Amino acid sequence: MTLPDPIVKMIKLFCWIILIGVFFANTIVIMLSFIPFIFSVVGILLKPPSKITVERSCGKDRVFTGDTIEICLDLEIHDGIGIVEITEILPRHFELTEGSNYIVLWKGIGVKRYRMTYKIKCTTSGTYYIGNTAIKVSHSIYGHVHSAMERNPKVIEVSPRVFDTTKAKSISNFSKIPLPTGNVSNFGVSTLEFKEIRQYCYGDSFKSINWKATARNLNKGRYWPIVNDYEKEGKKSVWIYLNVSTSMIMGSNIKNAFESGLEAANSLADFYLKQNAYVAFGTYNDVHEFIYPGSGQKHYIKILKTLLRCSSSIGAPRKSGSKQISLKEAVISDKKYMSGSEPLFIIITRYNDRYYELLSEGIDEMAKCTSYRRSTGKIMVVNIIGYGLSASNDMEKLCAELMQLRDYKNIQKLRKKTIWIDWDPSQMSFSKALISQVVGI
Numbered sequence: 001m002t003l004p005d006p007i008v009k010m011i012k013l014f015c016w017i018i019l020i021g022v023f024f025a026n027t028i029v030i031m032l033s034f035i036p037f038i039f040s041v042v043g044i045l046l047k048p049p050s051k052i053t054v055e056r057s058c059g060k061d062r063v064f065t066g067d068t069i070e071i072c073l074d075l076e077i078h079d080g081i082g083i084v085e086i087t088e089i090l091p092r093h094f095e096l097t098e099g100s101n102y103i104v105l106w107k108g109i110g111v112k113r114y115r116m117t118y119k120i121k122c123t124t125s126g127t128y129y130i131g132n133t134a135i136k137v138s139h140s141i142y143g144h145v146h147s148a149m150e151r152n153p154k155v156i157e158v159s160p161r162v163f164d165t166t167k168a169k170s171i172s173n174f175s176k177i178p179l180p181t182g183n184v185s186n187f188g189v190s191t192l193e194f195k196e197i198r199q200y201c202y203g204d205s206f207k208s209i210n211w212k213a214t215a216r217n218l219n220k221g222r223y224w225p226i227v228n229d230y231e232k233e234g235k236k237s238v239w240i241y242l243n244v245s246t247s248m249i250m251g252s253n254i255k256n257a258f259e260s261g262l263e264a265a266n267s268l269a270d271f272y273l274k275q276n277a278y279v280a281f282g283t284y285n286d287v288h289e290f291i292y293p294g295s296g297q298k299h300y301i302k303i304l305k306t307l308l309r310c311s312s313s314i315g316a317p318r319k320s321g322s323k324q325i326s327l328k329e330a331v332i333s334d335k336k337y338m339s340g341s342e343p344l345f346i347i348i349t350r351y352n353d354r355y356y357e358l359l360s361e362g363i364d365e366m367a368k369c370t371s372y373r374r375s376t377g378k379i380m381v382v383n384i385i386g387y388g389l390s391a392s393n394d395m396e397k398l399c400a401e402l403m404q405l406r407d408y409k410n411i412q413k414l415r416k417k418t419i420w421i422d423w424d425p426s427q428m429s430f431s432k433a434l435i436s437q438v439v440g441i
Contacts, residue, residue, distance in 0.1 A: 006139075010040040042141065049107040049137045051078035054086075054150045056131060061154070064161045065125050065263060068097055073116040073133070077107045083138040086116065093124035122158040124259050125266075126311040129153040160259075160266035160307055200225040202336050237278040237293050237341050239334075240265055241327060241362075243349035244310050245285035250350060250386030257350045257386030260425040262307050264348050264382050267430055269303045279303070280343070282334055283310060284362070288325035292337050327362025335369070342370050345379045347418075350386050356410045363417050379417065385424040 014036040021029030055074040063069060077084060088101035099118030122128075131153035138145050197210055204227050213226035242265045248258035265281065272279050278293040281303045289310070291303055325333070327347065345366045349359065363379055370378040387404055414420065423433040 007040055007043040010036045010043065014040060039141070043139070046082075046140055047080040048082045048139045049077050049080035049084050049112075051080075052076070052084070052135055052137075052148075052150070053078075054133050054135075054152065056152055056154060058130070058154055058156065060156075062157045062159070063122050064159050065122055065259065066161055067158075068119050068121050069156065070117065070119050071130065075105075075112075075114045075116060077105070077112040080107060080137070081109065082107055082140040084112075085134075085136040085138075087134040087136075088116075088118070088130075089132040089134060090120060090130065091128045093122075093126070094128070095121040095123055097121045122156070123255060124311065125158045125160045125262050126308055128156050128158065130156055157308070159304055160262040162267045162270045196229050197226050198229050200227050201338075237280065237343040238268075238272045238346065239280045239282070239293075239338075239343045240268055240346045240348065241282050241284055241330065242307075242310070243285050243327075243347075244283045245324075247285075247352060247355070248350050248384075248386075255425065257384045257425075259311070260384050260386075260423070260430070261348045261350075261382075262311055263425075264384070264423070264430050266304065266307055268346055268348075270300060273297075273300050280334070280337065281306060282330055284325055284327045284330040285358075286324055288330050288333065290330075290334055293343075326358050328358070328365045331362060331365045331369075338369055342378065345370075346382065347380070348382045349384070351381075351383045351411065351414075353410055356414075360414060360417075363414065367417065380419040380421065381414065382421050382423060385422055 014033050017033035017036065018030055021027070021031075021033055053076045057072045057074075059070045060067075071088070073086070073088065075086065084105045084107055086103050086105070090096065090101060097119045099116075101116075101118050103114070103116055105112060105114055131151060133150040133152070135148045135150055136145055137148075197213055200209065208227040208229070210226045210228050217224070217226060242261055244258075248256075248261055250257040269279050269281060273295060276295070278295050279299065280293040281291040283289045283306075289306055291299075291306055294302070347359075347362070351359070359381075363381075366379050385404055387399075411420075421433060423430060428436075
């Protein structure tokens with residue numbers, strides 16, 4: 001058994017005093033030596049608190065960003081006497097809204113029971129582990145400390161918030177939301193209504209080849225076949241692209257532009273899937289991820305898992321050999337899943353004049369996949385204004401507005417090509433921004 005350092009020092013003090021008393025044959029000094037002796041014996045007999053059990057209960061294990069969770073800890077301290085400090089270690093993206101995750105208890109004689117309750121706000125999507133409890137006990141006399149960590153992890157999955165469809169129930173509001181009207185999908189049966197002739201794409205039927213037009217192209221030195229394209233019966237398609245570069249990390253750990261981008265992507269995917277459309281999802285400006293077009297609840301869960309994976313990987317160092325994919329390169333890479341369709345494209349990003357060329361090239365590449373005359377109504381850009389997320393007073397808010405105006409040097413050129421939506425998450429919800437700024441297609 002190893003004695004704590006304060007008790008060892010007290011025993012040494014007792015030995016020195018009694019030796020001095022014996023050497024000088026002084027009875028008073030010998031009697032005084034029993035004071036540290038008594039403290040040493042009491043220190044050995046009084047044990048610090050031990051046998052601490054922690055049972056945790058959580059209201060929910062799946063929530064949306066912005067939701068509040070109540071955490072309850074039932075503590076039992078069985079042995080010892082002294083001070084006990086309990087600290088619940090929370091993920092850095094969680095905000096404490098009510099109660100406290102730190103308490104100090106006095107453990108006397110008998111079993112000590114205590115319930116610790118606090119509430120946290122889930123501010124950032126992702127998968128988190130709550131269950132690391134730091135315990136520090138102190139001796140009742142000497143104050144020497146023992147520290148321990150109680151690990152009982154509980155998984156909490158925080159999903160991006162979805163679009164509030166209750167605000168779109170009226171016909172006037174619903175008509176303002178861009179819907180893929182007139183956009184066709186390559187999933188479905190071709191009708192007899194002729195649409196156009198175009199170059200052959202992977203997946204086209206050989207029966208649709210226009211041999212006369214192909215022969216004319218051969219005379220011009222062009223060897224790619226020409227096909228007849230007909231309108232198709234089937235679901236419409238929506239393609240969502242999310243910027244996952246570090247330029248999206250604008251704001252604080254609690255609220256930032258990238259988290260707002262995840263909310264917008266999740267809301268739009270949920271909304272259009274409920275409108276019976278095929279939805280594809282892709283990322284750009286980092287390692288490219290792509291979910292091919294699909295529909296139904298299982299497809300939504302697949303997109304949601306990808307969003308949660310993006311939330312945990314943004315800002316992390318890229319693997320060696322991985323290439324950063326621009327928006328134009330991502331669209332070109334995914335074109336093979338777009339054959340025969342004219343989807344509604346949605347780009348979710350934080351605009352900055354430094355990236356004007358890259359964004360413009362991506363929009364131009366998307367426009368090639370739409371009808372030339374109506375391309376403006378088939379590309380939507382959700383621009384997340386992130387400067388206000390880190391502003392805490394009026395002066396900082398004014399600076400945020402000035403910085404935003406600085407970034408709008410070339411924005412008018414892009415507005416002419418797309419449906420442009422400015423969303424400041426610090427001022428309004430995404431549903432309000434979408435309904436108030438978009439005009440019907």
